[in-house]
Amino acid sequence: MTSAREQILGAVKQSLKRNGPNATNLETCEQRLSDPEAGLIPERSRLPHPAQIDLMEAMLIELSATVQRVSSDNQVPDAVVDYLKTRNLPQEIRLAPSMDLLDLPWDGHSLLKTSSGPAREPDQVSVTGAFAGVAETGTLMLHSGPEGPTTLNFLPENHIVVLRTSQVVGAYEEGWARLRKVFGNGVMPRTVNMISGPSRTGDIEQKIELGAHGPRRLHVIVIEDGDSAA
Amino acid sequence: MQSTSHNFKDNARRAIADPNIQAAMAKMKVGFTGKRLAAAARLPEFEALRDAARDIKNHSLANLDFYLERYEDKVKETGGHVHWAPTAEDARKAILDICRRVDAKTVTKGKSMISEEIALNDHLEQAGIKVVETDLGEYIIQLRKEPPSHIIAPAVHVSKEQVEADFRAQHQHLPAGRSLSEPTDLVNEARQILRQRYLDADVGITGANFLIAETGTSIIVTNEGNGDLTQSLPRVHIVIASIEKVVPNLEDASTILRVLARSATGQEFSAYTTLSTGPRRPEDPDGPEEYHVILLDNGRSSMLGSEFQDMLRCIRCGACMNHCPVYHAVGGHSYGWVYPGPMGSVLTPNLIGVEEAGHLPNASTFCGRCESVCPVRIPLPKMMRHWREREFERHLTPKSVRGGLGIWAFLARRPALYQRLTGLGIGVLGILGRRRGRFKSLPFAGGWTKYRDLPAPQGKTFQQLWAKQQKTRSTTK
Numbered sequence A: 001m002t003s004a005r006e007q008i009l010g011a012v013k014q015s016l017k018r019n020g021p022n023a024t025n026l027e028t029c030e031q032r033l034s035d036p037e038a039g040l041i042p043e044r045s046r047l048p049h050p051a052q053i054d055l056m057e058a059m060l061i062e063l064s065a066t067v068q069r070v071s072s073d074n075q076v077p078d079a080v081v082d083y084l085k086t087r088n089l090p091q092e093i094r095l096a097p098s099m100d101l102l103d104l105p106w107d108g109h110s111l112l113k114t115s116s117g118p119a120r121e122p123d124q125v126s127v128t129g130a131f132a133g134v135a136e137t138g139t140l141m142l143h144s145g146p147e148g149p150t151t152l153n154f155l156p157e158n159h160i161v162v163l164r165t166s167q168v169v170g171a172y173e174e175g176w177a178r179l180r181k182v183f184g185n186g187v188m189p190r191t192v193n194m195i196s197g198p199s200r201t202g203d204i205e206q207k208i209e210l211g212a213h214g215p216r217r218l219h220v221i222v223i224e225d226g227d228s229a230a
Numbered sequence B: 001m002q003s004t005s006h007n008f009k010d011n012a013r014r015a016i017a018d019p020n021i022q023a024a025m026a027k028m029k030v031g032f033t034g035k036r037l038a039a040a041a042r043l044p045e046f047e048a049l050r051d052a053a054r055d056i057k058n059h060s061l062a063n064l065d066f067y068l069e070r071y072e073d074k075v076k077e078t079g080g081h082v083h084w085a086p087t088a089e090d091a092r093k094a095i096l097d098i099c100r101r102v103d104a105k106t107v108t109k110g111k112s113m114i115s116e117e118i119a120l121n122d123h124l125e126q127a128g129i130k131v132v133e134t135d136l137g138e139y140i141i142q143l144r145k146e147p148p149s150h151i152i153a154p155a156v157h158v159s160k161e162q163v164e165a166d167f168r169a170q171h172q173h174l175p176a177g178r179s180l181s182e183p184t185d186l187v188n189e190a191r192q193i194l195r196q197r198y199l200d201a202d203v204g205i206t207g208a209n210f211l212i213a214e215t216g217t218s219i220i221v222t223n224e225g226n227g228d229l230t231q232s233l234p235r236v237h238i239v240i241a242s243i244e245k246v247v248p249n250l251e252d253a254s255t256i257l258r259v260l261a262r263s264a265t266g267q268e269f270s271a272y273t274t275l276s277t278g279p280r281r282p283e284d285p286d287g288p289e290e291y292h293v294i295l296l297d298n299g300r301s302s303m304l305g306s307e308f309q310d311m312l313r314c315i316r317c318g319a320c321m322n323h324c325p326v327y328h329a330v331g332g333h334s335y336g337w338v339y340p341g342p343m344g345s346v347l348t349p350n351l352i353g354v355e356e357a358g359h360l361p362n363a364s365t366f367c368g369r370c371e372s373v374c375p376v377r378i379p380l381p382k383m384m385r386h387w388r389e390r391e392f393e394r395h396l397t398p399k400s401v402r403g404g405l406g407i408w409a410f411l412a413r414r415p416a417l418y419q420r421l422t423g424l425g426i427g428v429l430g431i432l433g434r435r436r437g438r439f440k441s442l443p444f445a446g447g448w449t450k451y452r453d454l455p456a457p458q459g460k461t462f463q464q465l466w467a468k469q470q471k472t473r474s475t476t477k
């Protein structure tokens, strides 16, 4: 008996009238896997880096996210606390277990409770880093790993992302190039989340409602740490 | 799901008389089309990206065996499992086996059309497993025990008053006096109910918009974030995907993603595009311990190399139905199976047979709007015509239509006779209808005159007028 796998691949080959190697042009196909090339990238994001950062911010706002710029890492805790206060949120945050975030001067805020790790059900506010920001559509790229539990991006109602200007790129393809540099060609972390605004649905009479299952609010704190660090 | 496609005519008649469906359709046809147009206008490269997306899909299909094998290698390399499923039954069995092995009591699901295609929910429920749909639209239709009526907006036919009634009936533990009149209330209630389900689930099942051969990755595109909670909280993540979803690399997926959301909802990009590769890594603080991919064929391999191969480019954006005057008139359920609208009219006969679904490719005015908006430029009207031809060849066309076509063909091959007869007919109709200018009823044309008057012809055929004009031209020259 042929296996299900052979049955399907056999049927595919037969339909493609293939009786040699399993590609019309093996070399082209191999190359497409080992050395992927970018296709057509919209002009929109081909800008000097400061303009890309502005585009990123404008797109985020269009997506109903909020943005605050700060000039150094040390200002992040102040920005977080301010955000919680103005939204009337509890002074309690769940941090991604990354050194960058844990090392920030949180103790300056005695009322703020911090903990870190994957999200647990009653957590209301998460604070995570990002891997990249794609200016083209205001899309944040985050990935899983010891410093990035995926549940933090979805379970709490409020997601605060700390993004560095040096992480802002123009197009998705530049994000992939950076990812390959870190993980190697053809290698991916378990999860890469491309996040464009808070959770939403139009499933009831096509009226857009925020906060369907994921976060109702997405707040991005942008640290101006200069130019592209790529 | 049991098809009622053979009943298309009755289904359609009922839908046209249903004020709820008509109100919903009136709303959806302006919403989606306007948003798509605005998104396309905002991206100067949109048309060129459609070409690029088409080319990527064509390349992937032409080398499908190669990319499927390489994709499988990569999934295995990252610790995932691939289950090949030639038929719907094989897919159902593979999924149930996994659920049984891990002793699953509850399964949560992200939106997946393939799961509808293989009627997965019934199968799991019969085995005693609780299945919870988490996409809001899917949740609503699961409560209503209905199939989806649209591939990206499954509950587009349901009004908010109907949702309110369903929620009141189903969520009896909540206070009866609560306010549920606004969509916000309804969304919040669903959010609250489903939250606990995610946490309780043993297995999470999602579909896939793309499979990436380069990395062994599956991609889902959602707006609600339900798919992400579905796949990151339970112990086991199962992906169900059909074989034509594979593309070579991340760059290829990016190009197609640029046209997907814009064509579907008019968004620049959906809220969540999520790439999953294998199970959680030893050092990961969360994520599923097992990752399985079910690769479903179910008739697709035989579409390859046929006149329907182009249909396999479909990225399930829904634009064709959003722009279809027939879909707007009859709604999604009339099509009688999982895939409605123009894409369904081509795909359904391929998957369940033209004997069952022969009405669907006939439910088209050939206006061409579907093809003009399809992001991967599938020639949908042409393929519906292929089905009509096949039906005719296989004598599935009704007798009256065959008879009519036969007479027409006989005349069309005899131009002189054709002109004499039509000239006579038009002349007679012209005289008969001269007084009122229109006919309220006519023998053999009841299908037309039942709903509208037929304007009376002026007494001459086009050919006669043309001949006369040519003659006057040549004499005045």
Ligand code: SF4
Binding pocket: B313, B314, B315, B316, B317, B318, B319, B320, B321, B343, B370, B373, B374, B375, B376, B377, B378
């Ligand atoms: S046929 Fe084209 S327009 Fe219709 S759903 Fe598929 S990709 Fe979208």
